[in-house]
Amino acid sequence: MKHSADLRLVDETAVPMLDALFEQSPIGLHLLDTELRVVRINPTTPGAKGMPVDQLLGRPAREVYDMIEDEDVEALLTRVLETGEPLREYVLRARLDGDPRHFEATVLRLRGPRGRVLGLAVAVTDVTERERSRTRSRVLDAVRAGVGRTLDPTLTGEEFVTAVVPAFADAAIVEVVDAVIRGDDPPLAPLPPGTPLMRTAYRSGSATAPRAHQVGDVHSVPGPTPFTQALTDLRPRVVPLDPAAPWLSADPARAQAIMASRAHSLLVVPLTLRDTAIGLISLYRAGPAPAFDAGDQELAVELAAHTALCVDNARRYTREHTVAATVQRQLLPRSPETHTSLEAAYLSVTGVDPGAWYDTIALSSARTALVVGTVAGRALNAAAAMGQLRTAVRSLAAFDLPPDELLARLHDTAGQLAAERANLPLGDPLRREALSADCVYAVHDPLTGTCTLATAGRLAPVLVHPDGTVTVPAAPAGPRLGTPRDAPFAATEVEVPEGSVLIFTSTPLLTSYLSATSTPLPTSPDRPLQDLCDALVYALPPDLGIGDAAVIVARARPFPSERCVSWQLAPDPTSVATARHRTAAQLTAWHIDDDTSHETQLIVSELVTNAIRYGSPPLELRLIHDRTLTCEVRDNGDAAPHLHHAGTAEEGGRGLFITSQLAAAWGTRYSSPGKTIWTEQTLPDH
Numbered sequence: 001m002k003h004s005a006d007l008r009l010v011d012e013t014a015v016p017m018l019d020a021l022f023e024q025s026p027i028g029l030h031l032l033d034t035e036l037r038v039v040r041i042n043p044t045t046p047g048a049k050g051m052p053v054d055q056l057l058g059r060p061a062r063e064v065y066d067m068i069e070d071e072d073v074e075a076l077l078t079r080v081l082e083t084g085e086p087l088r089e090y091v092l093r094a095r096l097d098g099d100p101r102h103f104e105a106t107v108l109r110l111r112g113p114r115g116r117v118l119g120l121a122v123a124v125t126d127v128t129e130r131e132r133s134r135t136r137s138r139v140l141d142a143v144r145a146g147v148g149r150t151l152d153p154t155l156t157g158e159e160f161v162t163a164v165v166p167a168f169a170d171a172a173i174v175e176v177v178d179a180v181i182r183g184d185d186p187p188l189a190p191l192p193p194g195t196p197l198m199r200t201a202y203r204s205g206s207a208t209a210p211r212a213h214q215v216g217d218v219h220s221v222p223g224p225t226p227f228t229q230a231l232t233d234l235r236p237r238v239v240p241l242d243p244a245a246p247w248l249s250a251d252p253a254r255a256q257a258i259m260a261s262r263a264h265s266l267l268v269v270p271l272t273l274r275d276t277a278i279g280l281i282s283l284y285r286a287g288p289a290p291a292f293d294a295g296d297q298e299l300a301v302e303l304a305a306h307t308a309l310c311v312d313n314a315r316r317y318t319r320e321h322t323v324a325a326t327v328q329r330q331l332l333p334r335s336p337e338t339h340t341s342l343e344a345a346y347l348s349v350t351g352v353d354p355g356a357w358y359d360t361i362a363l364s365s366a367r368t369a370l371v372v373g374t375v376a377g378r379a380l381n382a383a384a385a386m387g388q389l390r391t392a393v394r395s396l397a398a399f400d401l402p403p404d405e406l407l408a409r410l411h412d413t414a415g416q417l418a419a420e421r422a423n424l425p426l427g428d429p430l431r432r433e434a435l436s437a438d439c440v441y442a443v444h445d446p447l448t449g450t451c452t453l454a455t456a457g458r459l460a461p462v463l464v465h466p467d468g469t470v471t472v473p474a475a476p477a478g479p480r481l482g483t484p485r486d487a488p489f490a491a492t493e494v495e496v497p498e499g500s501v502l503i504f505t506s507t508p509l510l511t512s513y514l515s516a517t518s519t520p521l522p523t524s525p526d527r528p529l530q531d532l533c534d535a536l537v538y539a540l541p542p543d544l545g546i547g548d549a550a551v552i553v554a555r556a557r558p559f560p561s562e563r564c565v566s567w568q569l570a571p572d573p574t575s576v577a578t579a580r581h582r583t584a585a586q587l588t589a590w591h592i593d594d595d596t597s598h599e600t601q602l603i604v605s606e607l608v609t610n611a612i613r614y615g616s617p618p619l620e621l622r623l624i625h626d627r628t629l630t631c632e633v634r635d636n637g638d639a640a641p642h643l644h645h646a647g648t649a650e651e652g653g654r655g656l657f658i659t660s661q662l663a664a665a666w667g668t669r670y671s672s673p674g675k676t677i678w679t680e681q682t683l684p685d686h
Contacts, residue, residue, distance in 0.1 A: 101128045136295065178196040222251045267283040331386065375436075571615075604633075
């Protein structure tokens with residue numbers, strides 16, 4: 001009997017406690033029957049569509065909350081009722097007094113003493129602020145991870161709007177001061193009225209949302225509006241979008257787009273860095289989305305700070321790249337030097353890398369040097385080093401050095417430049433940027449139909465034969481210029497038939513692609529070389545990833561046989577008169593003027609006399625009529641001629657001095673065996 005009394009006392013105590021729980025609990029409590037109808041609900045339950053608690057009793061659970069998303073709440077409750085598996089901490093979105101909120105629900109199945117299912121107990125907590133904080137954290141992480149991956153200010157804006165729509169805003173616009181896009185310094189605030197801005201990015205959750213300006217448009221922002229105010233004081237502002245707001249009339253195009261999109265809340269945040277105005281971010285919310293609040297504004301300031309820094313980094317890169325491109329443009333030749341026997345064209349595949357260079361150098365005896373190289377590094381530093389190496393190549397080429405010897409000397413020069421970098425002050429960032437370069441140097445000789453080349457690093461030319469087949473000359477690669485490695489450079493001689501095309505490129509990827517392609521390149525001799533360059537660019541697959549590349553395309557043409565003559569000479573003083581006589585006759589046949597002919601005969605006399613006196617047989621005299629008149633005397637001796645000023649009483653020693661006065665240029669070219677002394681004279685019609 002005492003046990004039964006105790007149970008009645010417990011029941012009498014439990015019922016008031018249960019009532020107190022429902023009356024005083026800070027979280028929403030619901031009891032649902034097996035038909036998912038409300039049996040009991042506490043007054044603090046959020047939602048309830050604004051109805052009094054007593055009016056909800058007996059109603060289906062779906063009428064308690066005004067759900068935003070198409071979530072089948074009844075299906076979730078039914079599954080718990082049927083399986084008995086609890087639903088824990090499930091987050092739902094619903095409206096509370098018209099304001100979208102987040103609720104976390106825990107659902108348990110209730111069973112009687114004999115296992116009969118009584119219904120469900122549902123506990124609901126408003127977790128709106130927690131979920132908003134999580135959303136803001138996700139948006140901040142997305143912006144930090146996704147914005148600034150490129151060094152293009154327009155793409156930076158695109159990255160930003162992609163990260164914030166629809167997670168944080170229903171629409172987002174990024175506008176950047178137009179001068180900043182071009183790399184100029186951003187202006188100090190307040191931004192002068194009428195300053196043009198470029199709309200770099202726009203994104204909306206609605207595909208049909210109207211817009212006042214298209215991406216890429218450059219426009220000034222009329223004022224006064226929240227946008228001009230933000231660019232004046234560099235402060236963010238949350239603006240309710242009331243159709244009657246007076247500022248809307250200042251910018252009718254934007255006002256019309258805002259009203260048509262039914263946006264109700266605007267968050268304007270300036271893109272600012274060190275009191276300068278870089279641009280503007282405009283965020284909109286429409287429809288059921290809550291209006292922006294102070295927490296949203298605080299987050300938007302962080303997002304804008306990161307984006308402004310990324311835009312400024314892109315601006316600095318743009319300015320540095322522009323300066324480097326300008327320097328490179330001044331350092332590189334405008335057009336290639338083309339000989340009778342070699343037609344050449346320059347080609348930039350995607351905008352030349354500031355460290356890449358190309359060059360064609362006119363050499364003696366109708367030969368042409370072709371040079372392509374690339375310096376490792378960025379922007380202005382690479383362009384400056386490129387200019388130094390290009391100048392060194394041209395200076396060394398003037399000495400008529402063979403390709404392997406020229407690269408060896410260029411390697412020494414690059415090593416000296418690298419040592420200068422290494423000795424810069426510790427705080428100079430250039431000290432940490434090692435100097436290295438790849439280069440290929442080739443000499444095309446139309447009289448022998450060959451091309452002699454040497455390479456430093458990974459570069460190699462491509463030879464396209466007249467039938468369109470492609471080969472890569474097997475030239476041993478020497479060490480990269482400027483690196484500590486010191487190994488001999490090797491020269492390779494390849495046959496270049498008439499009508500062949502040589503392609504020199506600053507990137508090995510292009511060489512690999514051209515050598516691997518199975519489609520013959522259309523290199524018809526009648527096809528303009530510029531058309532061939534265009535066809536080469538069009539044929540490159542977009543995913544090749546060759547980046548910036550400098551390219552020379554050169555076509556070998558036949559050298560007129562009637563413009564080159566040579567004679568073998570006996571090592572006898574009488575050969576001097578013979579050489580003069582033959583020279584005079586040949587120049588007459590070429591219709592060379594009398595003054596030039598007389599000077600050439602004097603040059604021939606001096607060169608042949610020196611060869612007989614100081615050289616070794618056999619002796620050969622060759623005349624070449626090209627853009628200049630070239631005179632060559634070749635012998636098997638290796639003694640180098642020396643120009644000196646003879647004394648008044650001396651009877652000899654004036655030969656080379658006289659030659660140097662009569663010729664526009666002269667020099668010595670060594671071969672195996674022997675040497676060639678050459679002179680060039682400018683022709684009157686050239």
